[in-house]
Amino acid sequence: xxxxxxxxxxxxxxAGSRKVFIKTYGCQMNVYDSQRMGDALADxxxxxxxxxxxxxxxxxxxxxxxxxxxxxxxxxxxRIRKLKAERAEAGKDMQVAxxxxxxxxxxxxxxxxxxxxxxxxxxxxxxxLPQALARVAKGERVIDTDYAVEDKFSHLPHSQPAQLRxxxxxxxxxxxxxxxxxxxxxxxxxxxxxxxSRPLARILEEARRLAEAGVREVxxxxxxxxxxxxxxxxxxxxxxxALLYALAEIxxxxxxxxxxxxxxxxxxxxxxxxxxxxxxxPYLHLPxxxxxxxxxxxxxxxxxxxxxxxLVDRIRVARPDIAMSGDFIVGxxxxxDADFAATMRLIEAVGYASAFSFKYSPRPGTPGAELPGxxxxxxxxxxxxxxxxxxxxQQQAFSEGLIGRxxxxxxEKPGRRPGQVxxxxxxxxxxxxxxxxxxxxxIVTARIVDSVASSLMAEGASETRGALTGGVVAA
Ligand code: 5AD
Ligand code: SF4
Numbered sequence: 001x002x003x004x005x006x007x008x009x010x011x012x013x014x015a016g017s018r019k020v021f022i023k024t025y026g027c028q029m030n031v032y033d034s035q036r037m038g039d040a041l042a043d044x045x046x047x048x049x050x051x052x053x054x055x056x057x058x059x060x061x062x063x064x065x066x067x068x069x070x071x072x073x074x075x076x077x078x079r080i081r082k083l084k085a086e087r088a089e090a091g092k093d094m095q096v097a098x099x100x101x102x103x104x105x106x107x108x109x110x111x112x113x114x115x116x117x118x119x120x121x122x123x124x125x126x127x128x129l130p131q132a133l134a135r136v137a138k139g140e141r142v143i144d145t146d147y148a149v150e151d152k153f154s155h156l157p158h159s160q161p162a163q164l165r166x167x168x169x170x171x172x173x174x175x176x177x178x179x180x181x182x183x184x185x186x187x188x189x190x191x192x193x194x195x196x197s198r199p200l201a202r203i204l205e206e207a208r209r210l211a212e213a214g215v216r217e218v219x220x221x222x223x224x225x226x227x228x229x230x231x232x233x234x235x236x237x238x239x240x241x242a243l244l245y246a247l248a249e250i251x252x253x254x255x256x257x258x259x260x261x262x263x264x265x266x267x268x269x270x271x272x273x274x275x276x277x278x279x280x281x282p283y284l285h286l287p288x289x290x291x292x293x294x295x296x297x298x299x300x301x302x303x304x305x306x307x308x309x310x311l312v313d314r315i316r317v318a319r320p321d322i323a324m325s326g327d328f329i330v331g332x333x334x335x336x337d338a339d340f341a342a343t344m345r346l347i348e349a350v351g352y353a354s355a356f357s358f359k360y361s362p363r364p365g366t367p368g369a370e371l372p373g374x375x376x377x378x379x380x381x382x383x384x385x386x387x388x389x390x391x392x393x394q395q396q397a398f399s400e401g402l403i404g405r406x407x408x409x410x411x412e413k414p415g416r417r418p419g420q421v422x423x424x425x426x427x428x429x430x431x432x433x434x435x436x437x438x439x440x441x442x443i444v445t446a447r448i449v450d451s452v453a454s455s456l457m458a459e460g461a462s463e464t465r466g467a468l469t470g471g472v473v474a475a
Contacts, residue, residue, distance in 0.1 A: 021055035026063025062102035066361035164213035176222030217255035241269030275318035287327035291346030292339035323353035323427035331380030333371035399451035
């Protein structure tokens with residue numbers, strides 16, 4: 001999970017084009033959606049700008065998962081109101097659009113609360129952005145948050161090869177959207193709607209296009225990505241495991257990842273893909289949320305702590321070096337000290353390489369918000385601090401355990417300091433190396449010499465350019 005990031009079109013110059021500034025909040029799915037909204041806008045003649053002050057159109061792609069994330073949008077809109085007034089004084093217009101999950105959940109309320117907003121567009125309707133903006137240009141304030149029946153992806157223009165190249169050697173690819181699980185704390189089933197899988201052929205076509213543009217690593221995205229299902233050419237029903245086998249055949253795509261998975265949908269074929277396919281990276285984000293069966297039940301997770309632990313054992317049999325990652329919520333209604341202690345025990349039993357953890361944030365309209373036994377804020381804060389301390393120690397132990405070993409690293413970009421490049425380990429850690437290690441897009445084998453904060457440091461790499469490997473190469 002990222003917090004906020006800028007996602008843009010590649011800034012190219014075209015005389016007379018309107019400029020768009022896109023700001024992305026929340027998960028990787030939003031990063032991907034921002035790129036696709038960028039494609040739709042590029043088709044309508046927009047070019048990207050990195051400065052909001054210069055923008056004819058400001059587009060906020062928002063997140064509604066916790067209250068804090070949603071509130072950020074309103075403070076940003078306050079700042080934009082001032083900018084819009086300054087531009088108006090200079091005789092220039094600025095259109096303001098709110099997209100994403102806050103748009104879906106709050107629709108008309110945004111228009112009422114923030115008069116600066118011209119357009120509210122939901123996660124399922126952004127392929128209609130150009131038409132909606134044309135209505136805005138005529139002076140309308142538009143809300144477009146229907147659940148569009150048509151598949152938005154088939155109505156979006158393809159990303160242009162130049163744009164894909166500008167985005168780098170790793171890419172996101174949404175394969176599944178929405179969720180039918182209805183965990184009682186979560187807004188996703190309401191903001192993103194019912195679970196929908198994109199067809200196999202479309203995914204393969206998009207993946208081939210990415211590989212042709214130089215992408216080496218694709219991360220498949222979905223709120224419940226391992227619920228993905230499709231049909232193969234013979235009309236047989238297939239799941240995410242089979243999709244990974246098909247993607248691994250595409251020349252140039254040497255690394256595959258997927259996120260976020262639900263424990264209930266981790267089937268044998270998917271676990272086998274971790275065992276059989278070197279392209280499937282040994283990293284798995286598998287949220288458990290709590291280690292207490294009573295809380296898991298109240299959360300409607302539909303698995304016990306023991307189910308999860310047994311599942312992790314099976315995955316580790318298939319791929320012993322897998323780096324486990326998870327999400328945790330502390331202070332869900334009714335969570336006692338004993339429930340929290342059970343979560344700490346589960347974390348000790350699994351040993352996470354990375355994790356995300358949050359204080360429970362009641363979301364209007366979700367069943368969790370109506371439950372009795374809300375936990376006091378100081379108790380939540382204290383539990384979160386203890387839990388994060390344990391997770392930090394586990395992350396550090398995992399990273400330090402790699403010192404002295406040789407890993408395959410995909411070089412992604414130049415480093416912050418001159419003379420350095422930054423890549424990713426198979427376990428998703430950033431790795432800082434001397435630039436003599438290789439060029440962006442190379443997959444090299446390098447020895448890890450140190451672990452600093454959440455990054456690894458590696459020494460000059462051996463020449464395995466373009467090598468196809470996952471995980472530890474040699475001890
Ligand atoms: N409060 C706190 N954390 C939440 N998450 C989802 N909804 C809430 C909520 N209401 C967390 C879960 C989920 C991650 C994306 O965000 O841990 O896996
Ligand atoms: Fe939300 Fe994930 Fe639960 Fe779906 S499975 S309701 S997206 S937490």
